[in-house]
Amino acid sequence: MVPLPMTNNFDQNQKTNTPTPSDNNNIPQVPILLPAIAYFYLTFNSISTIYQAYSHGDFSMVAFIVFVYLGYFCLIYCVKQLQALSPLENSPRKDLLKSVIWVLTSFIFFGFAYQFSTFVHPVAAVFVFALAISATSFLFFMYFVHDDDYGLHQQKQVCSGSTYRLKIKIVGFSLPCGRVNESKISQVVAGPENV
Numbered sequence: 001m002v003p004l005p006m007t008n009n010f011d012q013n014q015k016t017n018t019p020t021p022s023d024n025n026n027i028p029q030v031p032i033l034l035p036a037i038a039y040f041y042l043t044f045n046s047i048s049t050i051y052q053a054y055s056h057g058d059f060s061m062v063a064f065i066v067f068v069y070l071g072y073f074c075l076i077y078c079v080k081q082l083q084a085l086s087p088l089e090n091s092p093r094k095d096l097l098k099s100v101i102w103v104l105t106s107f108i109f110f111g112f113a114y115q116f117s118t119f120v121h122p123v124a125a126v127f128v129f130a131l132a133i134s135a136t137s138f139l140f141f142m143y144f145v146h147d148d149d150y151g152l153h154q155q156k157q158v159c160s161g162s163t164y165r166l167k168i169k170i171v172g173f174s175l176p177c178g179r180v181n182e183s184k185i186s187q188v189v190a191g192p193e194n195v
Contacts, residue, residue: 042072064111071104078104098143106136 046069053061082097109132117125 042069061115064115068108068111071108075101075104075108102136102139102143105139106132109135 046065050062050065053059053065078097078101082094082101085091085094085097110129113125113128113132116128120128
């Protein structure tokens, strides 16, 4: 056996291969098709449910599924439009988008509650309607009550010329040599996570 010569792994003359921006063009990219798969799955299930409901003569279910299917895409469009607006903007368009989102979501929730109430026990139906009422109430609170309070608070902060600053206080750290800085650790307050 011939011994191999030992080489220094930390040679100063060694060059490392760092990727350049032109190398990124050679990397194969795989497109993620999850939204397309989800839309296909939603469309397939909606069509099959509509067909089954139509073949059994349940026309109210057909109308409900068509409404939910179209309402879902309208909701997605309105949410994307609302997210594109500035959080500090107060405009009739923003109020209209929030109203449309809340009304469509409420109709869908109450539609599901009505459809489930036809074949479940009355106590379960009351529970489902209570869930629909609480969900729409929460959405109303978040879009109209809380958002307005938050927007007014943000506008006051911007108008006063003050800015938010994040202050971080380091309460303990370990030095690279393994010694611990005792003066910093003495500032740690005992809490449930430190016990």
